[in-house]
Amino acid sequence: MTINNYNNILVLAPHTDDGELGLGGTISQLIELGKKVTYVAFSTAQQSVPDGFPKDILKTEVKRATAKLGILPENLIIYDYEVRKLGYVRQEILEELIRLRKDNSFDLVFMPCLHDIHQDHTTIAQEGLRAFKNTTLLGYELIWNNLTFNAQCFVQLDKQHIKAKVEALKEYESQGARDYLSEEFLYSLAKSRGVQAGCPYAEAFEVIRLFL
Ligand SMILES: [Zn+2]
Numbered sequence: 001m002t003i004n005n006y007n008n009i010l011v012l013a014p015h016t017d018d019g020e021l022g023l024g025g026t027i028s029q030l031i032e033l034g035k036k037v038t039y040v041a042f043s044t045a046q047q048s049v050p051d052g053f054p055k056d057i058l059k060t061e062v063k064r065a066t067a068k069l070g071i072l073p074e075n076l077i078i079y080d081y082e083v084r085k086l087g088y089v090r091q092e093i094l095e096e097l098i099r100l101r102k103d104n105s106f107d108l109v110f111m112p113c114l115h116d117i118h119q120d121h122t123t124i125a126q127e128g129l130r131a132f133k134n135t136t137l138l139g140y141e142l143i144w145n146n147l148t149f150n151a152q153c154f155v156q157l158d159k160q161h162i163k164a165k166v167e168a169l170k171e172y173e174s175q176g177a178r179d180y181l182s183e184e185f186l187y188s189l190a191k192s193r194g195v196q197a198g199c200p201y202a203e204a205f206e207v208i209r210l211f212l
Pocket residue numbers: 014015018118120121
């Protein structure tokens with residue numbers, strides 16, 4: 001079983017940048033393999049945009065970042081739910097996810113892991129689990145939000161994939177110098193996971209549900 005067994009992949013990102021951070025390298029590899037990758041961002045965090053930037057800057061940045069990874073513009077879906085309040089519209093989000101599931105035939109869904117402590121990430125993980133009952137689900141790693149993380153699944157990557165992830169994340173200029181956006185951190189984590197996985201670089205995932 002390899003990543004090549006999957007053809008129609010969905011990435012659920014509570015906020016713009018979560019998908020690139022959690023699996024930017026894997027997305028880059030999937031695109032290289034000719035797979036269809038759909039990226040859904042639920043909030044553009046207009047309430048958290050720093051002064052001096054347009055309120056919709058994250059919408060612009062996620063378009064640029066996902067394009068850099070090779071995701072087609074028509075496969076990028078952006079919702080405008082309010083940041084930190086995804087839990088308030090939990091049912092609406094669930095219904096959107098079910099609609100997405102019915103309109104597509106995704107065979108692999110990536111979402112935040114079930115032990116992610118950010119309230120918006122928890123909401124997307126729980127509703128994703130509800131909406132995609134018959135699909136393989138993998139939880140991605142965001143170490144600053146993970147209470148625990150079981151590295152049960154690895155995607156083996158090469159340097160070019162992590163480079164693509166780093167380049168994509170450079171598009172998030174409005175997010176400033178956050179530790180987790182630093183190139184050093186991105187390479188270090190991918191290298192650590194690569195050492196575990198016996199390859200140059202890797203990204204790790206929790207297995208939430210697996211169909212063989
Ligand atoms: Zn987030």
